Amino acid sequence: MSKQDGTGRQVSAEPVDDPAAHIMHVDMDAFFASVELLERPELVGKPVIVGHPSARSVVTAATYEARRYGVNSAMPMALALRRCPHAIVLEPHFERYAHFSRLVMRILGEVTPHVEQLSVDEAFLDVAGARRLLGNSWQIGTALRERVYSETGLRCSAGAAATKFVAKLASSRAKPDGLLVVPEAATLDFLHPLPVSALWGVGGKSEEVLARLGLRTIGDVAHAPVEMLRRAIGDAGADRLHELSWGRDPRPVTPGRDEKSIGHETTFETDRTDAAELHRVLLQLADGVGQRLRRSGVLGRTIAIKLRFSDFTTISRSRTLGEPTDVSRRIYEAARELYDQANSSARPVRLIGVRAEQLVGDGGSALGLWDDDEDWREAEQTVDAITERFGAGAVRPAALLKPAIQRRFGHGDD
Numbered sequence: 001m002s003k004q005d006g007t008g009r010q011v012s013a014e015p016v017d018d019p020a021a022h023i024m025h026v027d028m029d030a031f032f033a034s035v036e037l038l039e040r041p042e043l044v045g046k047p048v049i050v051g052h053p054s055a056r057s058v059v060t061a062a063t064y065e066a067r068r069y070g071v072n073s074a075m076p077m078a079l080a081l082r083r084c085p086h087a088i089v090l091e092p093h094f095e096r097y098a099h100f101s102r103l104v105m106r107i108l109g110e111v112t113p114h115v116e117q118l119s120v121d122e123a124f125l126d127v128a129g130a131r132r133l134l135g136n137s138w139q140i141g142t143a144l145r146e147r148v149y150s151e152t153g154l155r156c157s158a159g160a161a162a163t164k165f166v167a168k169l170a171s172s173r174a175k176p177d178g179l180l181v182v183p184e185a186a187t188l189d190f191l192h193p194l195p196v197s198a199l200w201g202v203g204g205k206s207e208e209v210l211a212r213l214g215l216r217t218i219g220d221v222a223h224a225p226v227e228m229l230r231r232a233i234g235d236a237g238a239d240r241l242h243e244l245s246w247g248r249d250p251r252p253v254t255p256g257r258d259e260k261s262i263g264h265e266t267t268f269e270t271d272r273t274d275a276a277e278l279h280r281v282l283l284q285l286a287d288g289v290g291q292r293l294r295r296s297g298v299l300g301r302t303i304a305i306k307l308r309f310s311d312f313t314t315i316s317r318s319r320t321l322g323e324p325t326d327v328s329r330r331i332y333e334a335a336r337e338l339y340d341q342a343n344s345s346a347r348p349v350r351l352i353g354v355r356a357e358q359l360v361g362d363g364g365s366a367l368g369l370w371d372d373d374e375d376w377r378e379a380e381q382t383v384d385a386i387t388e389r390f391g392a393g394a395v396r397p398a399a400l401l402k403p404a405i406q407r408r409f410g411h412g413d414d
Contacts, residue, residue, distance in 0.1 A: 020184035031121035032061035163249035192219030265353025290328030299324035300356025308351035
């Protein structure tokens with residue numbers, strides 16, 4: 001498969017009517033980068049990279065113009081800029097991505113209640129029940145993509161097929177800004193010419209193993225003896241790849257997929273040792289985690305931190321709370337205690353993260369009869385409302401203000 005840089009694009013230019021192709025995968029095109037370009041329309045059509053412009057940072061997202069130079073998400077920023085030295089680097093704004101994700105998912109939910117959200121920018125839909133009112137999968141996909149663009153200014157691609165696996169492959173082939181419907185009868189004609197890397201579960205090492213067996217396409221895998229596959233990659237992997245290579249994937253669309261955890265982390269450009277500074281970073285990260293918990297209507301039972309030191313040693317520490325919470329202040333207190341215990345020797349820190357795990361919801365019903373954090377919760381909900389209206393940074397904890405502003409308004413953790 002391509003790196004989703006638009007090469008090898010394949011779309012259904014004419015209406016396709018196949019009742020069996022009722023599973024749809026919708027994927028936003030270069031989502032984070034596209035959201036940033038809404039604020040910077042003069043950069044449309046130029047190679048843009050989203051990420052922090054530092055030697056240690058990684059690429060969060062890239063426009064298709066940058067991808068054509070070999071820039072991909074999770075790539076070190078230094079390598080990305082060597083490949084595309086004229087790229088424009090924009091800082092990420094995750095609150096904007098969350099906002100537009102909610103808008104898009106609301107639109108999908110108005111097409112059908114059978115929506116399984118996979119991430120902030122992609123979801124599966126089962127549109128079988130929507131056919132009578134909205135037409136066939138091609139018509140639904142076309143109207144849905146037009147509506148997403150008209151209401152958000154963002155483009156998306158969609159694939160429709162008889163199975164999840166093929167639908168997701170179809171949306172990938174349709175990128176950017178395309179729709180591909182694969183009729184059930186055409187599934188194998190679509191699948192078998194594709195490289196083995198298109199199969200779910202085939203990474204770099206598996207691809208090398210299969211290549212040594214002379215298996216380079218999905219069709220090669222489909223016609224290979226299953227016993228040979230089992231000897232090469234094990235029973236479970238062989239059976240799964242054999243089924244997928246014949247287009248067999250029985251998994252239904254499952255609405256209401258819950259997040260298993262919510263977290264934020266940051267990598268420093270230079271190693272940090274100052275405890276007070278690291279405490280402020282923990283407060284900022286905990287604030288972001290709390291906002292996402294409240295927005296999602298869930299509480300976290302366990303708070304975890306992640307630390308990566310200057311020698312690249314990485315550790316995680318966690319603590320289960322007496323009561324689940326969505327209060328940023330409580331998350332910060334637990335994270336700070338975990339940090340102080342884990343790094344009492346003040347080792348230089350390269351990366352730090354905070355995460356809420358064992359999520360339960362909804363937030364209101366999961367709280368105890370007495371809420372010790374009621375005052376903090378009300379204050380933070382007020383801040384959430386202001387942020388929603390005026391944007392991130394309109395109100396923030398005093399500890400996160402710059403020292404000059406702190407001196408003006410006074411010190412204090414609260």
